Amino acid sequence: MQSINLPSKLPSSPHPILNLSFRIFFSAGALFAIITMALWAFVFTGHTDIDAQTLNPLYWHGHEMIYGYALAIVAGFLLTAVKTWTGVMMPHGYKLLGIFVCWLLARLSWVGFGLGITVAGSSAALLYAAAVFDLLFIGTMAFVIFRAVLQVKQYKQMGILAKLALLTVGNALCYWGIISANMTLTKVGVYLGFYLIIGLVLTIGRRVVPFFIERGLSVPNAQGETEVVTVRNNKAQDIASLLFFFAFFITDMFYPNKYLLTISALGVAVVNIVRLIGWYHRGIWQKPLLWSLYIAFLGMCVSFVLYALQPWLGYNHSIAVHGLSISGIGMMTVAMMARVSLGHTGRSIHQPPKIVNAMFALMVVAFVSRVFLPLIDMSHYLLWIMLAQSAWIACFALFCISYLPILARPRPDGLFG
Template identity: 80%
Template sequence: MQSIKLPSNPPTSPHPIFNLSFRIFFSAAAVFAIVVMTLWAFVFTGHTNIDVHAINPLYWHGHEMVYGYALAVVAGFLLTAVKTWTGVMMPHGYKLLGIFTCWLLARVGWLAFGLGIDIGMAQSAWLYLAAMFDMLFIGSMAFVIFRAVLQVKQYKQMGILAKLALLTLGNGLCYWGVISANMNVTKIGMYLGFYLIIGLVLTIGRRVVPFFIERGLSIPNAAGVAETVTVRNSKAQDIASLLFYLAFFLTDLFYPNPYLLTVTALGVALVNMVRLMGWYHRGIWQKPLLWSLFVAFLGMCLSFVLYALQPWVGYNHSIALHGLAIAGVGMMTIAMMSRVSLGHTGRSIHTPPKTLNAIFGLMVLVFISRVLLPLVDMSHYSLWIMMAQGAWIGCFILFCYSYLRILASPRPDGLFG
């Protein structure tokens, strides 16, 4: 058995928000989700000076949702989870601040570019600034995770490291496409990043969602009797989901054959629907921290069905893509942040903030407005988009109201974390 050496001195940081990565990255991701969606509403309606010759505004939006918002949540989760998985202390205090600052400066570059801020230099200079700090951010995150995994020889985590390496490649392609004025390269980099994030969600979700359901429901009932809840998992489902998803992602990105897309997308949907049936327990509907995760996976399955039908029914490909993004990135990340932010700050997951049903309900409204309503009525498309943007912003405002104080406060038990 691998022995882990405990630090001789207890860890310290200048502020509780820098104790562990989830605190600062979840806080920043939530605030950024509000800022970037508000700015996107202005970009979408043509009220900024973004250089449309340098980048398609849709790709500006897509890049910041994937490599800005989603990757911040991934960083907060992984740099916390790897400490739990390996027992190796992750960056905290000023080292964590350094990693976070790289992410923040990259976001400032993209926001300035989106606004069209002119400080006497080419607008593309903002993207050069963003590129440098984005690469430092992803590189430093991958390095500390790789070092911890090697230290304890947990080679089963190499799949996650491979995804981080490909995310670095995808982000680099986005920048190269903008710099070389090749929007096809930018598109490949953006879609590669998006599908890798969804792959991470499927991989990590398979590990943690059933664990959260079992832990969340295996508690004493009103009569004081503890019910042990066990959900089903299957290695065969894991392999089938991975293979179907890999084939789907390569097909949609590089070889959009309608027959292959339909078969692979339906394969992913069916495997994960069967998986969801094995995870289901009627008790989840009493606990927003659980039903939100279940609904997120269900929304992903529905989105894969939309991918499968899209070549034959004829609606826009972006409807299926946004369905997968809202369920797999939006709902899944905010559900995970809500749960992790309680458990890892020493607070009870059984008494979450009372606003959770409203928070998750607003994200469901985002899905309905951005995905389902355009399917039945395209004549009010702009209205549905604005409704979705408003619900997204409202969702994260409520999250910030409920969680920022928790994320910035010391643990009630006095422990470091």
């Protein structure tokens, strides 16, 4: 008879927020989303002393949205999900705190640069310090995920691991561009990170959105009857989405051919619209944690259509970029955090805080204000941007009000997590 060796010591941490990575990274990421967007509003309108000679303010904003906010949420999600996928315990307690502090110090350095603070007479010194901490953060996160996946030989996760490795390269390119005063290199690093994050969202979203829909709707109704909901997904869609997205990514970054861009962007949009049709169930509109994910994916599809049309209609490329970032990074991460934060703290995913409807609606407002209103009326462009910034900040403020207490408290069932 085979004996089972139980762990001699149960995991523990000095505070519940350090139990698992999603707690601290979701909390800090949400707060940072407010701080960095508020600061961007001042930078954008010329009300800070940012050193534009060292770094284009647009790339300051882009870097912190991608390698600051988005990567924090990715870290919180992956360092939690990999534990579920592999059964290998992820960093917690002081080890998790060490990874988080690297992220935090890098963000403080970037905030200081945005404010125009100088060290030893140079604001660039802050970015040099940020480079060290940022690469330590990404490198450590990638290492623990690689180690867990290889330990149990889950080679099907190699796509996600490859994206993490490339994100490290992308961030390094950003810093190398700053150090060598090569703004083109920094731009490549920013866009490489952006499209890798979108690639991760498409990959992870393909897995979790249908799972969440099935779990969220296959529950007893008022009459005690359970409708088993199954949504459609297939391998051909996965392969087509990956190939079209890879072609789009290469074309938009390195080979700006309008025919290839239109074909590849439309390909991504069409494949994922077909996927959304297969995922659709009327019951999602009764569940804010489901319709938010669905709308986020739909917003990504609309954004890829905007990419396809942009070379022919002549509107600003940044409209499509911001559509994809607000839907694929903003809306998708908020919706994921709202669901994961409940499930992994032992709370009911069927009874989210009532405020979540307003939270998700505000992100929709941000999308409409930043994408559609400038297409209709460019004469009020600054107003539309300020409206989108305000809606973004309000969305994350509501998230912090409703979810930070949940993330900072122990599980009600007393389990570690």
